[in-house]
Amino acid sequence: MEPRTRHYKHALIGFGGANMLVAAYLVRHAATDPRDIIIIDPHFDGGDLRRRWGSVISNTTWSQFLGVLRDMHLELPPNTPAYPEDQPTPLHILASTLQASVEPHIRLATRIKAPLLAARKQGDAWELEVAKQKAKHTATTLHVAPGGVPIDLPFPKPEIPLHVALTPSLLQQYVSPGQTVAVFGSAHSSILVADNIVKAGGLVNMIFKRIPGASAEAFLFARDGAYDGVKQTAAVAADQILADGMGKRVYLVPVDDSVAVHTALEESSWAVYGVGFKPVPIRILDEAGTEIQLGFAQQPGHSNIYKWGIAYPSTTTIDGRTYVDVSLPAFAAHILAVRP
Numbered sequence: 001m002e003p004r005t006r007h008y009k010h011a012l013i014g015f016g017g018a019n020m021l022v023a024a025y026l027v028r029h030a031a032t033d034p035r036d037i038i039i040i041d042p043h044f045d046g047g048d049l050r051r052r053w054g055s056v057i058s059n060t061t062w063s064q065f066l067g068v069l070r071d072m073h074l075e076l077p078p079n080t081p082a083y084p085e086d087q088p089t090p091l092h093i094l095a096s097t098l099q100a101s102v103e104p105h106i107r108l109a110t111r112i113k114a115p116l117l118a119a120r121k122q123g124d125a126w127e128l129e130v131a132k133q134k135a136k137h138t139a140t141t142l143h144v145a146p147g148g149v150p151i152d153l154p155f156p157k158p159e160i161p162l163h164v165a166l167t168p169s170l171l172q173q174y175v176s177p178g179q180t181v182a183v184f185g186s187a188h189s190s191i192l193v194a195d196n197i198v199k200a201g202g203l204v205n206m207i208f209k210r211i212p213g214a215s216a217e218a219f220l221f222a223r224d225g226a227y228d229g230v231k232q233t234a235a236v237a238a239d240q241i242l243a244d245g246m247g248k249r250v251y252l253v254p255v256d257d258s259v260a261v262h263t264a265l266e267e268s269s270w271a272v273y274g275v276g277f278k279p280v281p282i283r284i285l286d287e288a289g290t291e292i293q294l295g296f297a298q299q300p301g302h303s304n305i306y307k308w309g310i311a312y313p314s315t316t317t318i319d320g321r322t323y324v325d326v327s328l329p330a331f332a333a334h335i336l337a338v339r340p
């Protein structure tokens with residue numbers, strides 16, 4: 001017997017911060033009936049904002065987050081503690097508050113707790129393939145936000161996963177006092193990692209790419225006018241690195257100095273890579289069964305696929321430099337600019 005088919009206007013693939021904001025946009029701005037939405041995610045736990053980066057201190061203030069809720073016409077959940085508005089908060093607080101704000105508006109949406117295996121174009125609709133499927137689900141528009149994974153570099157060094165290095169209680173299980181760690185990258189997360197390693201009693205060789213024209217060639221600071229520069233807690237830590245290497249425990253190693261990089265790696269017991277993210281792969285097939293490669297831009301010819309979040313961030317070009325926007329305020333601005 002053919003499984004019954006149910007059709008939806010919107011399918012949300014992944015339900016982390018980005019697609020929670022898309023759900024809010026669809027229901028609160030675009031007056032979409034939540035019964036016309038299907039959401040597919042293997043966990044429904046708020047995504048990596050809670051799962052992997054929960055104890056990371058945000059680079060955005062609480063008031064910026066409140067601005068996101070306002071922009072999306074979402075109410076702050078009752079009994080939310082009064083966090084200082086000009087301060088950042090741990091990311092799990094953003095995840096749980098966003099989830100609780102969105103939830104009342106999507107109670108009637110269909111949810112499938114499983115990974116999407118593939119979406120196939122069938123005429124005007126996308127057929128959604130999930131594991132252990134009982135009914136057949138199709139949707140007119142796909143919203144793809146499967147999250148990102150940290151980019152790995154192929155050095156033959158034991159590696160501390162980035163989410164471990166960003167979580168002090170986990171980091172202690174890897175780094176012994178006095179051990180040296182090679183940290184690649186000098187943006188927000190790498191600076192927080194260096195701070196965590198020093199607090200765990202370790203030393204850091206921070207391997208950085210020189211930033212031409214920056215006041216400190218290792219760090220791009222927001223206070224220098226850089227759109228995506230280091231700010232908040234990470235900026236305080238970067239200042240300490242520049243002042244005295246956090247008490248001579250963090251050494252800055254330019255990546256173009258191959259001898260210094262070789263030495264830094266030789267003396268390090270571990271490596272941590274804070275050098276960006278790549279999208280979690282999702283199989284999207286056209287009518288001929290050929291996989292559609294999803295780029296950053298909204299795709300001409302496939303106008304009923306939207307891509308969001310850390311996997312497909314929007315970019316902004318200012319004075320010839322292109323910046324990648326990855327934060328809830330940037331995701332919200334992206335959605336409101338595109339108006340899916």
Ligand SMILES: Cc1cc2nc3c(=O)[nH]c(=O)nc-3n(C[C@H](O)[C@H](O)[C@H](O)COP(=O)(O)OP(=O)(O)OC[C@H]3O[C@@H](n4cnc5c(N)ncnc54)[C@H](O)[C@@H]3O)c2cc1C
Pocket residue numbers: 013014015016017018019040041042043044045046047048049050053056057058059060091094114115116117145146147148166189280281282308309310311326327328329
């Ligand atoms: C170190 C770090 C610091 C950050 N700091 C901030 C900050 O200070 N402030 C801020 O606002 N943002 C910050 N962000 C950025 C951003 O808010 C988070 O990374 C956020 O988790 C990204 O949301 P997302 O929805 O794109 O991805 P995710 O939260 O990863 O959600 C993706 C979801 O898709 C699901 N999924 C994956 N594959 C499939 C599949 N095949 N089928 C169905 N579902 C699938 C996953 O289970 C997951 O739930 C930070 C990010 C990082 C990495």
